[in-house]
Amino acid sequence: MATYRFTVDGKRVSVDAQPEMPLLYALRDDLGLRNPHFGCGLAQCGACTVHVNGEAMRSCVLPMSAVAGKTVTTIAGLGTPEKPHPLQAAYVAEGVPQCGYCINGWVMTAAAVLKQNPKASDAELRDALAGLKCRCGTHVAILRAIKRAQTQLA
Amino acid sequence: MDRREFLKTSGALVVSFSMPAAEALAQDAGKPALVPTELDSWIAILPDGRVNAFFGKMDMGQGLDIAVAQIVAEELDVGFDKVDVLMGDTASSCNQGGASGSTGTSNGARLLRKAAAEARRVLVERAADKLGAPAAQLKVEDGTVFAGGAKTTYAELVGGRYFHHQVQWNKQVGNPMDISVPAKPKSPAEYKVVGKPLPRRDVAWKVYGTGEFVTDVRVPGMLHARVIRPPRAACSVRGVDESSIKGIRGARVVHKKDFVAVVAPREWDAVRAARQLKVNWHYDDKAFPAMDGLHEYIRAAKPVKREETLKQGDVEAALKAPGARLVQAEYEWPFQSHASMGPACAVAEVKGDRCTVWTGSQKPHFTRDGVAKLLDMPAEKVRAIWVPGPGSYGRNDAGDAALDAAFLSRALGKPVRVQGMRADGTAWDPKGPAAVHRARAALDASGKVIAYDFMSKGFSRQHIATNEADPGDSLVGQALGLAPKTNPIYGSPEESYGFENKRLAWETIAPLVVDGCSPLRTSHLRDPVGPDIHFGSEQFIDELAHAAGVDPVEFRLRYLTKPRHQAVVKAAAEKAGWSSLGKGKGIAFADRNGTAVAVVAEVEVDRKSGRIWAKRVTVAHDCGLIINPLTLRQTIEGNVVQGISRTLYEEVRFAPAQVESVDWASYPIAEMPDAPEAIEIVLIDRPEIAPSGAGEPTIRVIPAAVANAFFSATGVRLRSAPLNPERVKAALAKA
Numbered sequence: 001m002a003t004y005r006f007t008v009d010g011k012r013v014s015v016d017a018q019p020e021m022p023l024l025y026a027l028r029d030d031l032g033l034r035n036p037h038f039g040c041g042l043a044q045c046g047a048c049t050v051h052v053n054g055e056a057m058r059s060c061v062l063p064m065s066a067v068a069g070k071t072v073t074t075i076a077g078l079g080t081p082e083k084p085h086p087l088q089a090a091y092v093a094e095g096v097p098q099c100g101y102c103i104n105g106w107v108m109t110a111a112a113v114l115k116q117n118p119k120a121s122d123a124e125l126r127d128a129l130a131g132l133k134c135r136c137g138t139h140v141a142i143l144r145a146i147k148r149a150q151t152q153l154a
Numbered sequence: 155m156d157r158r159e160f161l162k163t164s165g166a167l168v169v170s171f172s173m174p175a176a177e178a179l180a181q182d183a184g185k186p187a188l189v190p191t192e193l194d195s196w197i198a199i200l201p202d203g204r205v206n207a208f209f210g211k212m213d214m215g216q217g218l219d220i221a222v223a224q225i226v227a228e229e230l231d232v233g234f235d236k237v238d239v240l241m242g243d244t245a246s247s248c249n250q251g252g253a254s255g256s257t258g259t260s261n262g263a264r265l266l267r268k269a270a271a272e273a274r275r276v277l278v279e280r281a282a283d284k285l286g287a288p289a290a291q292l293k294v295e296d297g298t299v300f301a302g303g304a305k306t307t308y309a310e311l312v313g314g315r316y317f318h319h320q321v322q323w324n325k326q327v328g329n330p331m332d333i334s335v336p337a338k339p340k341s342p343a344e345y346k347v348v349g350k351p352l353p354r355r356d357v358a359w360k361v362y363g364t365g366e367f368v369t370d371v372r373v374p375g376m377l378h379a380r381v382i383r384p385p386r387a388a389c390s391v392r393g394v395d396e397s398s399i400k401g402i403r404g405a406r407v408v409h410k411k412d413f414v415a416v417v418a419p420r421e422w423d424a425v426r427a428a429r430q431l432k433v434n435w436h437y438d439d440k441a442f443p444a445m446d447g448l449h450e451y452i453r454a455a456k457p458v459k460r461e462e463t464l465k466q467g468d469v470e471a472a473l474k475a476p477g478a479r480l481v482q483a484e485y486e487w488p489f490q491s492h493a494s495m496g497p498a499c500a501v502a503e504v505k506g507d508r509c510t511v512w513t514g515s516q517k518p519h520f521t522r523d524g525v526a527k528l529l530d531m532p533a534e535k536v537r538a539i540w541v542p543g544p545g546s547y548g549r550n551d552a553g554d555a556a557l558d559a560a561f562l563s564r565a566l567g568k569p570v571r572v573q574g575m576r577a578d579g580t581a582w583d584p585k586g587p588a589a590v591h592r593a594r595a596a597l598d599a600s601g602k603v604i605a606y607d608f609m610s611k612g613f614s615r616q617h618i619a620t621n622e623a624d625p626g627d628s629l630v631g632q633a634l635g636l637a638p639k640t641n642p643i644y645g646s647p648e649e650s651y652g653f654e655n656k657r658l659a660w661e662t663i664a665p666l667v668v669d670g671c672s673p674l675r676t677s678h679l680r681d682p683v684g685p686d687i688h689f690g691s692e693q694f695i696d697e698l699a700h701a702a703g704v705d706p707v708e709f710r711l712r713y714l715t716k717p718r719h720q721a722v723v724k725a726a727a728e729k730a731g732w733s734s735l736g737k738g739k740g741i742a743f744a745d746r747n748g749t750a751v752a753v754v755a756e757v758e759v760d761r762k763s764g765r766i767w768a769k770r771v772t773v774a775h776d777c778g779l780i781i782n783p784l785t786l787r788q789t790i791e792g793n794v795v796q797g798i799s800r801t802l803y804e805e806v807r808f809a810p811a812q813v814e815s816v817d818w819a820s821y822p823i824a825e826m827p828d829a830p831e832a833i834e835i836v837l838i839d840r841p842e843i844a845p846s847g848a849g850e851p852t853i854r855v856i857p858a859a860v861a862n863a864f865f866s867a868t869g870v871r872l873r874s875a876p877l878n879p880e881r882v883k884a885a886l887a888k889a
Contacts, residue, residue, distance in 0.1 A: 088362060
């Protein structure tokens with residue numbers, strides 16, 4: 001057990017955990033956050049995605065030992081109904097999610113992609129988002145929302 | 155009954171997940187029983203004039219609650235924004251069957267429509283008494299009743315109190331539950347709210363991460379559990395080495411018969427304990443057939459039950475008619491998994507003689523019944539609360555988790571949260587059944603079809619029941635020695651092809667390895683056996699069209715006898731520009747319980763990688779009256795992409811007696827590069843025809859549309875699903 005200090009959605013936190021415990025369990029179990037979600041525990045689906053120092057990471061496999069001193073942002077910290085991230089606003093406008101359980105992966109990954117490449121083409125987006133899963137099949141709506149957000153970011 | 159008491163009870167149902175069941179269920183003297191014969195079981199007017207509609211089905215992310223709110227607002231004459239739909243809590247809703255068979259609107263909302271119309275009638279009558287004017291002369295606008303210059307409101311008439319008004323119940327439970335009332339619902343010509351593209355209400359909380367999924371439910375003092383599923387089918391437990399998890403803080407084993415679980419106060423500790431625990435499993439040599447011989451096994455297996463679902467003319471004689479040209483083919487469909495986005499989760503709290511369970515099961519009323527039987531409690535002492543979970547698409551693993559949690563909470567005397575690991579969701583969810591579909595037909599010299607014979611043979615779609623109302627149909631029940639109640643049932647194509655000699659039939663075979671739990675148990679997966687059957691039947695129609703030298707659209711129009719069926723085929727072909735499309739186009743059509751769908755798929759085939767891309771998909775959809783075109787389109791889009799996934803990739807892999815599809819690497823699904831460039835949707839609105847459901851119809855025609863498009867692109871038939879790159883490459887290499 002060790003004590004890990006880091007920042008989550010702008011707040012300083014401290015968690016006592018084993019170094020190999022994935023960040024996801026600290027966020028959900030120790031810090032009581034409702035996001036992100038456990039989907040596979042294998043970095044295969046994206047449902048647990050957060051930003052760590054601005055980079056999209058799968059928190060289900062990211063050990064606590066790698067988190068100390070870092071800045072973690074969840075989808076709830078990305079934006080709020082009052083001050084939404086353009087992707088969140090676009091998702092609401094397009095009514096994207098169905099069950100919604102996968103949403104952290106898509107929004108957090110796309111936010112990181114658009115930060116690097118705001119004008120990403122359709123082909124670039126499809127490529128950059130490969131590996132994420134959505135079981136309800138909302139992929140076409142996801143692309144619509146990202147393209148809508150791109151017009152906001154342009 | 156006074157207003158405060160009413161608010162206390164109904165308010166608690168709305169906002170609280172974590173309040174004790176006993177308190178929530180406390181019934182004061184004035185509160186009518188929660189039975190279908192009470193109008194109060196369906197509609198409540200709150201003191202501020204807002205309306206609660208109590209719905210015994212639930213929305214799985216396709217906007218069903220919005221459709222219900224529109225219908226209730228319409229019939230009651232109140233603003234759409236004033237109607238809240240409360241779903242899936244057994245303490246506030248009757249058993250309308252949960253999410254099931256695309257009946258949310260057709261059956262579920264039909265009942266609410268009558269309840270709302272009756273509530274309006276009763277309110278107008280009471281207003282007539284109050285205002286001293288004949289009911290027929292009153293007008294209602296947004297919850298205010300006008301008699302000339304005088305007026306009153308619904309809130310003044312009954313707000314915060316009960317109607318105490320009886321309705322007639324048809325004595326059915328589940329999907330067929332219905333009521334009859336003296337009130338006459340509005341005619342579609344009068345609709346102002348129904349038919350509008352109103353947006354869903356669950357989008358924002360999902361996008362901002364501010365709401366609660368079933369995985370987020372927390373109860374004070376709760377323990378985290380992981381259930382240890384057996385390493386293969388038909389296992390029993392010879393011993394559990396509890397010392398193997400010594401050293402993990404607070405970790406404990408729960409073991410009864412063949413059920414084993416670990417619990418710990420912290421979730422990560424429960425995960426570690428599950429990984430570390432040593433269980434001595436015993437199994438004999440009972441095994442599944444070899445995976446590559448699965449369909450041969452099905453062909454050779456003795457049928458348990460055969461049913462001829464349609465028989466007209468003399469098919470056998472017509473097949474042998476002199477000069478007739480015989481066309482025949484067989485199509486193979488694999489086991490498929492629900493593979494929900496997250497493995498199932500449930501929280502249960504047994505307290506005294508009561509149990510509350512929070513579940514993502516799409517049928518919480520049946521969850522309640524199953525928990526009650528498992529714990530030997532009266533059903534009224536159990537409250538099941540549906541909380542949105544990972545989408546379920548039929549009977550996924552959610553019901554098992556709910557019963558696991560209830561069992562563990564009883565055993566430990568504490569609230570328990572169960573969540574599976576990925577393999578529990580993918581390997582151990584109930585599977586869609588594998589089958590072989592055999593089609594034969596005869597054409598006469600003119601190319602006319604004179605005989606048509608279609609037979610599906612496979613595992614039952616209900617090896618375990620479609621819900622968890624009986625613990626024998628759950629993993630914990632089976633681990634404790636209970637047997638499932640298998641119902642041998644399959645299905646047949648739904649269409650109206652007017653072949654004069656025609657037979658449709660199915661045969662089911664016995665489930666594989668039935669002693670104890672099996673990871674290849676089968677149950678309902680979205681549009682149960684629909685994509686499977688129509689993968690065969692609608693490819694075969696194409697094969698017949700080609701044999702007859704007729705365009706596949708023209709061929710379907712020649713034989714479909716129902717005008718609505720013809721209309722969707724024409725609409726899809728027209729929207730897709732069928733006649734001017736080159737190679738790589740395919741059409742498929744089907745009916746589903748009165749909803750007609752035709753799909754034109756346009757594919758690109760990468761011969762080198764073997765990848766099929768359904769680049770453009772055009773859907774024509776007729777489900778009768780359209781309640782909400784916006785949510786309908788989104789529902790159809792989801793069907794298209796999930797259908798593409800099941801067509802191209804999904805196949806449960808298994809070895810001697812275990813499922814080897816345990817995660818997304820071993821059970822791949824469609825990803826973003828597979829998403830069509832465009833999904834074009836033609837909605838055919840038929841206000842005069844009652845809505846017939848849209849949650850599943852589209853998915854049943856996607857596999858054949860894609861396979862037919864592949865044939866159009868390559869001249870090669872793919873008669874075994876999934877149409878994955880290995881199969882495509884192998885088939886193209888052989889051609």
